[in-house]
Amino acid sequence: MEPQELITVARRGARADVPKRPRIGVVKFASCDGCQLTLLDLEDELLAVAERVDLIEFAEATSRRSMGPFDVLFVEGSISTEEQVEEIARLRAVSHRLITIGACATAGGIQAIRNWFDLDEVRDTVYPEPTFVESLAQARPVSDFVAVDGELRGCPISPAQLREFLVALVTGRRAQLPDEAVCLECKRQGVVCVAVAGGIPCLGPVTRTGCGAICPAYGRGCYGCFGPRESANTASLASWFSDSRSAPEVSRLFSGFTAWSAPFRTTIDAHGGPPGQLVEPTEPEDA
């Protein structure tokens, strides 16, 4: 399913679908809170938003807890324990619209890199007393467990997109969350292509826009925080990278925050899996 197609909240019959003052919740699973905090970044507008929605659960800002039901529930974080599997199923049942936010919830996040490795080994390396860690074999996106009605991508999500989503929700219009490549944003801003002019590997052509092309604007390649765009042709891009890079280097390029998303994952697998150990970053040719 096309993720953008999932943004159904502001679609057909929107007004009838979402009540005048929608009941909203924000919950999190395995993640860093960065995405939830984006809500607080709305600063001036946060109060105005708060007047128009009924925020019945938001651990980050209020101590209120709710069992739902929710008109719209924002979910942050990947699912990585048995308890979380049960909890997300319960939340789905009490949520009219469930919207995943951030790379962890939409694609598994950086922690999904461990999905390629043996859990016990990872646990032993990371935790001093591994017996306390109850974990599933893999950290997976929410959509692997329950139906998802919409996504806000990014690591963290973009305040502008969150605002757009909320405005669309309360005005009943269609949220404009383009699923096109980061490249269009570079070109509109006049950012010189780091790949073509600098030989720097960049995931922009296969990554969904939304970040404002921050990395290329600072002369770096895109790391793919927003995950694969529509028609992401990762095979072709990887094959172009392969002309001057080894397979582990190519797989490392795709092994970022959204490595577990299908197009990136297949490309990583096709190049021998994620790097077992860190490969030195590829320096631009002319650096």
Added chain:
Amino acid sequence: MVTEPAYFLPRAQLGRLFEALRADGRRVVGPTLADRAVIYDELEGPAELPTGWETDTAPGTYRLRETGSDRSFDYVLPVTSWKRYTHPAVVPLARARRDGAKVDIEAIVAEPPSLAFVGVRACEIAALTIQERAMRAGPLGDADHAARRDAALIVAMECAAATSTCFCTSMGTGPEVEGGADLIASELDAGFVLRSGSPAGSDLLATLDLRLAEPVEVQGAAAQVAAVRARIGNPVAAEGLPQRLRAALDSPRWEEIAERCLACANCTLVCPTCFCTSVAVASDLDGLDSTTERHWDSCFSLGFGRVAGDANFRPKVKDRYRQWLTHKFSTWFDQFGSTGCVGCGRCVAWCPVGIDVREELGAIAPITAPAGPIPWPPAPAEGHAPAALSVVAPARHVTAVVERLTPETTDTVTLHVATSDEALLAARPGQFVMVELPAFATPAISISRIRQDGLDLTIRSAGAATAAIGALAPGAEVALRGPLGRGWPVESAIGRDVVIVAGGVGLAPLRPVIEAVMAERARFGAVRLYLGARTPGDRLFVAEMNALAGRADLEVAEIVDRAGPEWLGRVGIVTHLFDQARWSGDRVSAFVCGPERMMQATAAALADRGVDPAATWVTLERNMACGVGTCGHCQLGPFFVCRDGPVFSIAELGTAFGREGL
């Protein structure tokens, strides 16, 4: 050939040219180094030029190389094209406000900046002219683009170097500058040979008060550009290319290239002639105050061809690559009478996976290609100019009051809109309007009745905007832009039999045809009306259709896809209604509207009965943003559906009609 006298500006005095250009408050834009490339940007003076740098390009790569020379214009093309200044990446369009029932839309008109473009190459001059033609096409041009282009002064610089991606020679656009500039310069080691290309250029030369160029300097400049021509050679067989490409719409190569192409849109955004845009809306939290802006977009984006219900006219990458290549090298000729490619090679260099249009053209439309069937009729000399355009340029909005609403079906209402706007009231059957409500996207809606004091619009709730418009209360205002497009040629049916076939909400744009025919019933032969709907509950204008069915001077037949227990009529697809009919098609003019599949089936069934394809008219739906032929969204092969249609005859469309992915 330029015959103006040539003058000489010593290198050390280049600053004087900048000063002269700036004298009347102009700002100078020209080449400079930034982020590992040459770009165009505002310049303070000659010190910012990329002096001593050259560029090497190849498919997918661009590199700067330092030469240490004194020359400033030895680089080839920057990534930026001048469209950044004539057709900016983002242009604010309008501010819309809603206050109770009132709607107010105010166009944002920016004063065009007064700029001098320094270092414009021959291919770029061609690109400016070509893009300008596209944006000003017909009487409905783009005012912002025109104003910016008119306000710019052009200082051309003939090429002294070429790179492996250049092919202006093949496209006939360079490297020699033969006009289109105010001042034409060539750079020699010691300075610049300058010629005037316009009265403004002559004034500049007079201010500079230069000595005449020596013959050896003039010859040096000529030899330099001649060497560039020789270096480039003739990499693309452009002769007959539009026809060869047209015949190659089904080439297996489109699939192959789609495996490499990322559909990342870089090629179109760096292309100096690509003009496509989309519109974004930003609003406050109550949807009462909104602004619209248009930004660069591309036929490579999936969203570009998306319509209601998330259907898409170009879902596959191969469709999008085909649109790009055929538009640049073939259908541009149909639309604007020239090539859409000037051979600058930007798309080749800036493609992140090095796809080379020259190579693709050679593979898809080789010079040896046998001439295939032509998918659509050749364009008339002027391009596919719409036959009956409305006389006004409807760039402005007219606010109109929704007097009342008539529910038609569970998801469809008719808005009865009052207006005294002459242009709107002069609408013809089949024309449409763009309907704008602050904060929402602007859908295209056909006019379903032309009254003396207003219009009827019949709207199916297909998404957010149509739902919001359909939910307006009586007395509320909406903004209308139109009438747009070419209507049904009802006059052409005078003296002939009329067959009208409607599917679902497709009856809405046909109702004005029915009314026009019935108003002068005696001037037409037999009149037959075939109506299809998904279910009995989806039938439109039921009372009116029943009334027509009671008349003796026309035949009305109805059918539904799925019936309920209360339906006693026929069940099936609309063409079943005339499967068994005994009329012959040779005197028939047919008017058909409904989903595209239904129209294809109907057109085929009508052709089987002998109805002339040139007298079979359909109205097409495409994604539309502008409605006036400047956003590029609605293209179908050589046609802009908004401007050349939406009504077309089957003969005009040829095999473009119903062709997948076009």
